[in-house]
Amino acid sequence: MSAVSTGSTPEATIGSTAGGPLPTEDFCGHCGEAYDGGECPPSYAHQRCRERLAMEPPRYCAACRRRMKVQVTPLGWTAECSRHGVLAS
Amino acid sequence: MTTQASGTTNDDRTTTNGTGHPILETARQQVLEDGIGLTQAQLEEVLRLPDEALPAALELAHLVRLRHCGEDVEVEGIISIKTGGCPEDCHFCSQSGLFDSPVRGVWLDIPELVKAAKETAATGATEFCIVAAVRGPDIKLMNQIKFAIDRIREEVDINIACSLGMLTQRQVDQLASWGVHRYNHNLETARSYFPQVVTTHSYEERLETCAMVKDAGMELCCGALIGMGESLEQRAELAAQLAALEPHEVPLNFLNPRPGTPLENQGIMDGKDALRAIAAFRLAMPRTVLRYAGGRELTLGDLGTREGLLGGINAVIVGNYLTTLGRPATADLNLLVDLNMPIKELQKTL
């Protein structure tokens, strides 16, 4: 599996993409609101979300804003979007 | 099971004198020397100590922990077998199905659970707690738990604990017969504040499950979640109510305000207040396993985590929590090495 960094969290990688395009960073993985473009780091509004994503897995797919199925284990986590595949720590 | 090098023990510090505040002088005799926990009124005094007395309070709490519990630190991993969709309305909880929380319902399959148990044991942890977001378990969940316990037992040498909400007597008896050695059921907050936080079940219902667990011979793990807007009096009340239950373990959580919950706009608790609470809980319960649980990363950060371990805490949850992430396991394990605190070995817990 070729791991593609999504930028959602520092160490997240994406597994299968369920046949869809690779996700783009259109939505915030923490709050699910749209990223409003701009240079990295993203807008101030999502800066806090970025900080929170260091302490929790993403809940929203960055590509389509679907709520993901998130499973946290003591030493890892996975977040699955039914369309865009699985992110894993 | 690996035990980290302990080097010189922290018992040297038991010779420290001079706490500088009347309640701490009282606590030195009553708790440290006589092993009797502080009363609710005394705990309130500890919670009201000025900042300049905090180091002395933490030092005394640490001495109490060393004298009455020893220098070992108990390490545990927790995992959610069923996440989200809970019918209860605990206002702090992102897993309630009654709030507009981004947490989706999901079940963990058994092979993943066994894998997580193996990974947890590899950190040196002696405890693995299986948690479900439910009011109480139904037959399907009980069957899953039995299956999970059997599979873990086949492959992993670790104590298994459960946290499955409110239990019937039959369920208590089943869990005890399956070898669940500890059951978690938190009080969360003081009786007087509970109705502000939970309306779908009562404090008494929680106490009933706690009592059944103890009567069945399982260790009771009964925790607190502080920083939910309770007063200092209520924080002292909670510590005293927990002490009265005589639980084997008290996990101490600090509110991490979750999006979509009624407490999402509650501020993060002040770190010094959190440390005062750690000292107070230790001085309320000199012999209890007092575990760092959720929210410490936000409330205390790295420095505060260290201060708490030198202020009465003698157990940690390693790695992640149920829906949020903890510090990297290595960060806590390295900190224990730095502090010359050995990890409790499995045989000592049996």
Ligand code: SF4
């Ligand atoms: S019973 Fe447990 S899982 Fe359910 S809402 Fe309360 S704290 Fe959350």
